[in-house]
Amino acid sequence: MLLKFIIAFLLILAPTVYAEEDFTHYAFANYLGSGIYRTSSQNATVVNVPLSWKLSGDELESWTLKTPVSFGFFNFKWSDLPQEGLPDSVGTMTFTPGIEYRKRTSQDHEFQSYFDLGYGNNFSSGTDVAIMSAGISSLLDIDYKQNSPVWVNRLFFAGYRSFDGKQTETYSAIQSGIDIGTNIHWRWDWLGVDVEPRIFAVGYWYFDKLRFVMPFGDDVVVSHSLEVGATLAFSKPILWEWMGIDRLGLSVRAGDGVQAWRLIFEFPI
Numbered sequence: 001m002l003l004k005f006i007i008a009f010l011l012i013l014a015p016t017v018y019a020e021e022d023f024t025h026y027a028f029a030n031y032l033g034s035g036i037y038r039t040s041s042q043n044a045t046v047v048n049v050p051l052s053w054k055l056s057g058d059e060l061e062s063w064t065l066k067t068p069v070s071f072g073f074f075n076f077k078w079s080d081l082p083q084e085g086l087p088d089s090v091g092t093m094t095f096t097p098g099i100e101y102r103k104r105t106s107q108d109h110e111f112q113s114y115f116d117l118g119y120g121n122n123f124s125s126g127t128d129v130a131i132m133s134a135g136i137s138s139l140l141d142i143d144y145k146q147n148s149p150v151w152v153n154r155l156f157f158a159g160y161r162s163f164d165g166k167q168t169e170t171y172s173a174i175q176s177g178i179d180i181g182t183n184i185h186w187r188w189d190w191l192g193v194d195v196e197p198r199i200f201a202v203g204y205w206y207f208d209k210l211r212f213v214m215p216f217g218d219d220v221v222v223s224h225s226l227e228v229g230a231t232l233a234f235s236k237p238i239l240w241e242w243m244g245i246d247r248l249g250l251s252v253r254a255g256d257g258v259q260a261w262r263l264i265f266e267f268p269i
Helices: 002-012 078-084
Strands: 035-039 044-050 054-056 061-066 070-073 091-096 099-105 109-122 129-143 150-161 170-183 185-190 191-214 218-236 247-255 258-264
Touching: 191 247, 218 258
Parallel strands: none
Antiparallel strands: 035 258, 044 070, 054 061, 061 099, 070 091, 091 109, 099 109, 109 129, 129 150, 150 170, 170 191, 185 191, 191 218, 218 247, 247 258
């Protein structure tokens, strides 16, 4: 019963993307993030489930195995849930396991890097894609009153290739943003965590541009986007530690004709 409730909750705020044979939206689901992507009258709901296990290390240096899974449900909207229930079948699935390395270089700075190699499948069309991604990040803690801002800069690459070799796409991007606390804290006894609301803003610049294939009309090519949102930051991961849900929030991202409402389960930048 608890699992069904969690799935239903995720589906209520999960992203909307296209149901046409465009690999981008499910191949890159883990990197584009959860959200309601609006560029077409057709849609598919995708749920990103973050999974991770710490392999070794301490507060200064660590290695983590990440195994996020994304599920897509064609022609399903959150408004369908009360009357029609959960969707009968999964339309797409991606599995992108990878290794993340973290190194705290000083008291207020952390370096991160990752490498993923994964697989995606569109069950409706029977097509498969191989997925690869890598990136590096810099996180700087800023001493400003009691708000604990974190300035984040990331550089990353992602790409996929269909198994039949007919379609391939890559994109690389740099993002820069800041996450700021409100210095408002309370205790959530039900989950046994302390909670602080935080707000953030982040800009994305795509070097080789990201193409969203439109089933009707011209494709949308995204060269940049801006995102703002708010999250609840938990003192430790909630529900199950291996799911890594240490944030819960909502944001809006827009740029070059693509607008997205994004549901957030982890650090948002």
